[in-house]
Amino acid sequence: MLSKKTKYGLKALTFLAAQKGRTPVQISEIAKHENISQKFLESILLTLRKTGILGSKKGKGGGYYLIKDPKDIPMTTVMRVLEGPIAMVPCVSLNFYEKCEDCPDEASCSVHKLMLQVRDSTLEVFRNNTLADLVP
Amino acid sequence: MLSKKTKYGLKALTFLAAQKGRTPVQISEIAKHENISQKFLESILLTLRKTGILGSKKGKGGGYYLIKDPKDIPMTTVMRVLEGPIAMVPCVSLNFYEKCEDCPDEASCSVHKLMLQVRDSTLEVFRNNTLADLVP
DNA sequence: TTATTACCCTATCGATTTAATAGAGTAAGC
DNA sequence: GCTTACTCTATTAAATCGATAGGGTAATAA
Known part of the structure; x- marks a missing residue:
């Protein structure tokens, strides 16, 4: 949320x-x-x-x-500042990485595998949008 | 998270x-x-x-x-049962839609516009994965 | 210089959610 | 009929969220 x-x-x-x-x-x-x-x-x-x-x-x-032109402000930056990590679990976060305590092996973790895909697709959306794109 | x-x-x-x-x-x-x-x-x-x-x-x-074969269990179903709405805001949710109180017009809302894209890309990931795809 | 304006910071609060625990109840099988 | 293992309710501590209050400080115009 x-x-x-x-x-x-x-x-x-x-x-x-x-x-x-x-x-x-x-x-x-x-x-x-x-x-x-x-x-x-x-x-x-x-x-x-x-x-x-x-x-x-x-x-x-x-x-x-x-400070900058809206088209030079990517949503990745804004979202990381306001919401924090873009990833849904720390173990797939680029900027806020943390290892899972309960997970012995990331490579074979089903949650990791799925959330990696979610992170990538979300990241692409934020990378393709700047603040200028949000203005109606 | x-x-x-x-x-x-x-x-x-x-x-x-x-x-x-x-x-x-x-x-x-x-x-x-x-x-x-x-x-x-x-x-x-x-x-x-x-x-x-x-x-x-x-x-x-x-x-x-x-109950069913893992390849017949889409991640959309699982995620909605466990996590709830896939969308990050209720006003762009397909299954749990709610109008924003503070937002006079969805069509011109910048948050709405952005979160719609996020929902769609996340949804695509979950639609492309079944439980069978998570098994190592 | 002085008054005003508007940013800046700290503390607190209630409500909600989350993760976990405890304990008792109930149905199925050997 | 007794064990096993699922089923349900209630409670809890901790964390987070959204909001509020109140005062402090710096910059600007007059």
Whole structure:
């Protein structure tokens, strides 16, 4: 299941990508337009800023803005920041790999075999989509 | 993230599919072989039986067995029983559809657009795999 | 310089889900 | 009729999620 954090984050990013220029947009404006709890959105935008996807400007006329062009922001990056691992099990994750405790041999593990295929196909979708593709 | 319920369920089903005949296998044997808590596995096998994937036999020499040939059990069925919806958001789910509260228009929703692609690609993987394909 | 604006951070909370455990009940077979 | 092994209910601890509250801090305009 997609977390609300990811859902809201995607909506906020899409909203920013749909803006004309690169002028900062206030949190309150995004929250209102996308029906998101403002405080919750704050924490989401904060992580997006810390990972270099967003920039922010304080003071009057401040807000958040995209650092790069939407077409240069792949969904793989966004999803990993917001949702975490793309794989459904750690033992098939590229960026968050962990060995299964209960599994003696990955090569012969049926779950591993299936989830590897799922990861690859999901990854392809995210690689083929940039933030620009999400803008209506 | 894949739940342990699904993970254990898949392992148990694969173990059953790898058996020679159709003789019932005891829970304790499966649990031991796959490193699964026996009591937890009990509840998993029970749901698999209730949904018609497994059959069971009580008494001495009893246990669980596959009702159908492994190659006639698509992963879509198994995953929906164990994990629930395949889609990451209810609004793109085929079998568990629900409208988003916060989303005024699905057609113009960026999350919807992206998750639809993910669902389709994941679904294709599960449709192309039967239980027989998981057996090493 | 000062007031305002808006970002930034910490803490907390209830609700829900997950994984596991315990214990008693019931049906089938030898 | 007694054992075996499935069946069911209830409980639990831990983790996560979504949301809220409240205050702190930095930057900007006037």
